[in-house]
Structures are given as C-alpha cells and as structure tokens.
Amino acid sequence: MKAVIINRYGSPDVLQYADVDKPQIKPDQMLVKVYASSVNPIDWKIRKGMLKILTGNRFPIGLGFDVAGEVVEVGSRVTRFQVGDAIYARLDQLTGGAYAEYVAVSEKVAALKPQTMSYEQAAAVPLAALTALQSLRDQGHLQPGQKVLINGASGGVGTFAIQIAKLLQASQVAGVCSSRNIELVKHLGADQVIDYTRQDFTQSNEVYNIVFDVVGKSSLAACRSILHPQGVYITTQPFPGNLLQSFLSALIPGRKYKVIIVKSSGADLAYLKQQIETGKLQSVIDRTYPLAAAAAAHTYSETGRAQGKVVITIAS
Numbered sequence: 001m002k003a004v005i006i007n008r009y010g011s012p013d014v015l016q017y018a019d020v021d022k023p024q025i026k027p028d029q030m031l032v033k034v035y036a037s038s039v040n041p042i043d044w045k046i047r048k049g050m051l052k053i054l055t056g057n058r059f060p061i062g063l064g065f066d067v068a069g070e071v072v073e074v075g076s077r078v079t080r081f082q083v084g085d086a087i088y089a090r091l092d093q094l095t096g097g098a099y100a101e102y103v104a105v106s107e108k109v110a111a112l113k114p115q116t117m118s119y120e121q122a123a124a125v126p127l128a129a130l131t132a133l134q135s136l137r138d139q140g141h142l143q144p145g146q147k148v149l150i151n152g153a154s155g156g157v158g159t160f161a162i163q164i165a166k167l168l169q170a171s172q173v174a175g176v177c178s179s180r181n182i183e184l185v186k187h188l189g190a191d192q193v194i195d196y197t198r199q200d201f202t203q204s205n206e207v208y209n210i211v212f213d214v215v216g217k218s219s220l221a222a223c224r225s226i227l228h229p230q231g232v233y234i235t236t237q238p239f240p241g242n243l244l245q246s247f248l249s250a251l252i253p254g255r256k257y258k259v260i261i262v263k264s265s266g267a268d269l270a271y272l273k274q275q276i277e278t279g280k281l282q283s284v285i286d287r288t289y290p291l292a293a294a295a296a297a298h299t300y301s302e303t304g305r306a307q308g309k310v311v312i313t314i315a316s
Contacts, residue, residue, distance in 0.1 A: 003100035004294040005060040009049030012295040012302075020060070023097075023104040030081055031073035032089075032105045036123035037098040038066040039294075039301040039310040040156065046095055047298065055095055063294075064098030064312070065091045067105060068113055068123035078107045080266075086113040090126035092264040099294055101314060111269035114276040117283070124156070124283035124309035129272050131236065131262045132161035132212075136168060139258040140210040140232045144169035149226065151201065152214035153190060154181035156309045157236065159284045161212055162188040167280055174208070176201045184284070184307055202226060210234065215304075220245070220257045227255055234258045284308025 003020045025031045043063045045051055055061065068088040071081050081087060089110040097103055113122045135157075136142045148165045152158045153175030165173045166189045175190035178197055185193050194201045202222045209231045211223045216237035223233055233255065235242055242259050249257040275281040286306040289297040291314045301310045 001101040002291065003062055003097075004064070004291060005062050005099075006047055007059045009047065009052065012044075012047070012298040014047065015063075015295045015298065017292045017294070018060075020062075020100070022102050025073060025075050025104045027075040027077040028108070029075045029104045029106050030071045030078055030087070030110070032067060032069040032087060032103050033072050034067055034069040034098060034101060034103055034314045035119035036068045036314060037064045037312045038123045038127075038156075039297050039312065040065060040127050041301070042127075043096065044298045044302055061095050062097035062100060063095060064100075065096040066123050066126045067091060067098045067103055068119040069103075069315075072102070075107075080107055081110065081112075086119075087111065088113045088122040088126055088269060089266070090130055090262070090264045090269070099291060099312060099314075101291075106264075107266070109264035109266050109269075111266045111273055114273045116277050116279075120285065120288060120311050120313060121283045123311055124285055125160075125272060125276070126269060127262060128156035128309060129160040129164070129281070129283075130265060130268055131157045131260060132164045133268055133272065134262055135212055135234050135236075135258075135260040136161065136164055136210065139234050139260055140212065142168045142170060142210060145171045146209035147172040147174075147206065148210045148212065149174040149176065149201065149204075149206075149208045150190075150212045150214060151176040151218055153177045153185045153188075153193075154307050155214060155304075156306070157214045159184075159188055159308045160281070161214060162190050163281050167275060172206075174201075174204075174206065181307060188284070207231075220249075220255065224255065229254060232256045232258055234260055236260055285311050287311070288313055290314075
C-alpha cells in the first residue's frame, strides 16, 4: 500500500510517498481503508524532531493522527463495529500513521462517521475537536453562563473551541485572530472578536473564566488581569516548564494553569457526532491535498495561516 513516511527528521522534504506493508490488526483493532486524514501541528513537530525524546530514532515513522474511512476487517474482540462501517478516529499510536491507504484502528478510539459529513469534513474533526472539547469541559470545567477567551480562534482547534464553548453554554465567547479571519470567527459564533494586529487582548477590560491559549503564545502572567481570580488558563504546549507551572498552580488557591494533552476517545467522538448531525458543529477546511502532496500540506500548515484545517485525501 502507499503511505507517507519519514526516514529521518527534517524539513517537509523528508516526507516520502512510499510503498509499505499493509498493517496486521490485533484482536481489539479494525483495519480501515483511509479516505481522508488531516494535518495537525503535532505532525510536523514530530517530523522536525521536536518530540524526539518521545519518538526516538527508529525509522521509518508514519505520521498523521486523524482518520476517516471504511472498516474492511475487524479483530476477534471488536464488538461495536463491522465491515463496511464508515468511521472516524484519532489514532492512539505514538506517532500516528494515518497518512496511509490502510491503518489499524483500536475500537476504543473510533466512532461512526457523522452522516452529514463527507470523509474529508470528518477527517478534520478528531484531534482538533477532541482538544477543544477536553480543554474546555475537562480542564476548564466550563459552566453555563461563564465567559471564555480563545487565543488562536481561526485555526484548527480554535474553530472548534468557539463552537464547543457555545455548545457548553458559555455566556460570552471572545475569539482572538488576525484581521482577515474576523468574519469567519464571527460566523462560528464568537460574541466578540479581538484583532491581535490592532489590540492586545491581555489589555481587555473584560474578565474571563477561561483563557484558552490554543497557539501557546501568551502566559498566565500576561493574562492575569483578564482572568477571573478562580479562573483557568489552558495551553496546548506540553513543554516541561508549562507542566511544572501546572503542577505548582494545583497546589495553591486561585487561578489555575492547565496543559491539555488530548486523549483519543471514541465516546467523545460519538458525542461530537451527535452535535454535528444536529447542525451545532461544523468543520472548517482551508485546503485539501492528495496524499502524494503531503509535503506541500505540511509546508502550508507550518505558515500558521490556515483557516481551520488542512486535509489530506487518500482514496476516492
């Protein structure tokens, strides 16, 4: 089968469109014919070697965490899915492996694909939407009537975070983005849009219960004046210093510092499927690339200018 792999860390040029063996599934896995995947920042951080302490130096490495496709084989212990099911998932393998024509998917991380979405639209959901949901619901403990600010509101996670904050009944959602993305952020449901090219959001007169820093370019110290005394600052950057600050903030009263490390969850994807099918949640796709052009997809994703997600199509 065809897949995109790397045999060394480096620039997008190290991505190779190659022939590899089709995966052999375990009893609790399904073999899925992949129709679409998507690019997330973690994919190119792995490719660059930024997570080498976790991924090591054993090559080849297959990249990609988001899967939307069709079940073609089920393991002996799989009970919730059958051959022919259309599913979507966020892989729980350390480096992913979704940039491929076939992939082994654990039953526990998959859900039926939303019927109202194409495979491409569904592939944009898993990692980004799970990050947004688990950040606001599990780390931020967002309650109805609370106020949320999302820094990086027009990107993959940010576009879902706006919508999920409204689903969880936030009374006010503020989105921080550049001038060109203001209309998109408004369309997704933000009550207030802050153009960071014209205004420093940390100098706002508003006070928020949650500041969700999707792009990891601020800090709890910088946001202190806009964060409620019992509020939560959430970052997507699991650097050692951030993890230490999170641990220390848990020991003392007052504002909390949280680091989101997303968990693959079929149950959460099933919840998101319900919201999608009732029209309460949508994916935003900026560009679509074929699997053989994964290097171009990575190059564009790394610019940080994508509106929503960059999707990779694998089979028609």
